[in-house]
Amino acid sequence: MKCFVYNGMPSRVVFGVGALDRLADEVETLGAAKALVLSTPEQRETAEDVTKRLGDRAAGVYDQAVMHVPIETAAAAREKARDLGADCCVAVGGGSTIGLGKAIALSFGLPIVAVPTTYAGSEMTPIWGLTEAGVKRTGRDMKVLPRTVVYDPTLTLSLPPAISGPSGMNAIAHCVEALYAEDANPVISLMAVEGIRALAAALPTVVKTPEDLEARGDALYGAWLAGASLGSVGMALHHKLCHTLGGSFNLPHAQTHTIVLPHAAAYNREAAPDAMERIAAALGGGDAPAGLFDLALGIGAPTALKDIGLKESDLDRAADLATRNPYYNPRPVTRDAIRALLDDAYRGRRPAK
Ligand code: NAD
Numbered sequence: 001m002k003c004f005v006y007n008g009m010p011s012r013v014v015f016g017v018g019a020l021d022r023l024a025d026e027v028e029t030l031g032a033a034k035a036l037v038l039s040t041p042e043q044r045e046t047a048e049d050v051t052k053r054l055g056d057r058a059a060g061v062y063d064q065a066v067m068h069v070p071i072e073t074a075a076a077a078r079e080k081a082r083d084l085g086a087d088c089c090v091a092v093g094g095g096s097t098i099g100l101g102k103a104i105a106l107s108f109g110l111p112i113v114a115v116p117t118t119y120a121g122s123e124m125t126p127i128w129g130l131t132e133a134g135v136k137r138t139g140r141d142m143k144v145l146p147r148t149v150v151y152d153p154t155l156t157l158s159l160p161p162a163i164s165g166p167s168g169m170n171a172i173a174h175c176v177e178a179l180y181a182e183d184a185n186p187v188i189s190l191m192a193v194e195g196i197r198a199l200a201a202a203l204p205t206v207v208k209t210p211e212d213l214e215a216r217g218d219a220l221y222g223a224w225l226a227g228a229s230l231g232s233v234g235m236a237l238h239h240k241l242c243h244t245l246g247g248s249f250n251l252p253h254a255q256t257h258t259i260v261l262p263h264a265a266a267y268n269r270e271a272a273p274d275a276m277e278r279i280a281a282a283l284g285g286g287d288a289p290a291g292l293f294d295l296a297l298g299i300g301a302p303t304a305l306k307d308i309g310l311k312e313s314d315l316d317r318a319a320d321l322a323t324r325n326p327y328y329n330p331r332p333v334t335r336d337a338i339r340a341l342l343d344d345a346y347r348g349r350r351p352a353k
Pocket of ligand 1: 118119167254
């Protein structure tokens with residue numbers, strides 16, 4: 001066995017149907033008395049329900065979370081937290097809302113209780129992101145790791161199939177890259193494999209029968225493991241490509257992950273044979289990159305970058321940007337090979353062995 005370092009992330013997870021009933025107790029357990037509830041404008045109603053459940057432990061609602069945490073939004077939310085005398089944040093929503101909670105924690109140190117309603121996984125990571133003048137900066141800081149995460153699958157019932165599928169593939173991408181990360185370790189690899197298995201088994205039912213609470217619970221369980229994987233070990237080519245495409249071409253986050261993942265896996269197929277074997281087994285056998293592509297296709301998620309707003313004329317610039325300051329990757333990253341990968345992803349070709 002190879003030498004490794006394992007860093008356990010110190011967060012408390014409360015999981016299950018009805019877990020939301022314990023929210024007020026969880027805030028109390030943190031020693032907090034006034035929680036600012038965060039949400040997107042679309043999830044205002046959910047935020048209000050949460051506020052009611054918190055009773056006199058609620059300080060108010062800030063419902064302006066948007067994708068990629070613009071610094072102006074972060075500043076306005078911080079001001080609201082200060083004005084209301086909040087001593088913790090309850091972030092109810094997907095990666096955008098939890099990201100806003102992290103921006104407040106980064107400068108004020110307020111503890112976060114995360115209540116995730118998508119499968120993006122941000123709630124289990126110490127990774128923050130802030131966007132200024134169209135440029136997103138990210139970093140790692142233990143201050144932003146949510147102290148408590150309340151996973152209640154009931155809250156994901158309203159996530160439409162068109163968002164659920166890509167969001168689940170986004171989670172699978174965290175697991176895939178954890179298996180060939182530079183600092184991969186046996187414990188996180190176990191979680192990553194189980195995350196892929198749970199999500200791949202649940203997602204077809206989730207998109208076909210969105211009200212199936214059992215499948216929703218399995219998908220959210222997979223998303224927890226995926227977030228924990230992303231939070232504990234590094235990222236590689238896939239995440240670098242998605243950050244480039246999202247940041248410089250404004251492509252939607254989860255859909256971009258869905259489309260790029262089979263091609264990033266194909267790129268690393270020969271360089272990471274053990275990871276590919278474990279991914280394939282978790283998907284039910286066959287070839288890992290093709291299996292990821294077939295899963296996305298089967299759940300009606302997009303499979304071509306041309307269908308989500310990228311232009312053919314963008315491919316050269318995308319290849320240039322993605323090969324500048326590359327992340328660690330098991331196979332060396334070269335501009336020509338990445339240009340070819342992007343062409344496959346642009347056209348939506350099924351990865352061939
Ligand atoms: P999101 O949070 O932007 O949510 C997408 C949309 O779905 C929003 O309109 C939201 O209101 C709505 N929504 C969320 N849950 C819903 C539900 N249950 N029912 C109905 N509507 C619902 O999307 P996301 O993919 O979860 O997050 C993307 C963002 O998170 C990106 O900015 C990404 O960079 C970030 N992210 C960060 C990390 C990290 O570790 N820091 C990890 C993953 C993602």
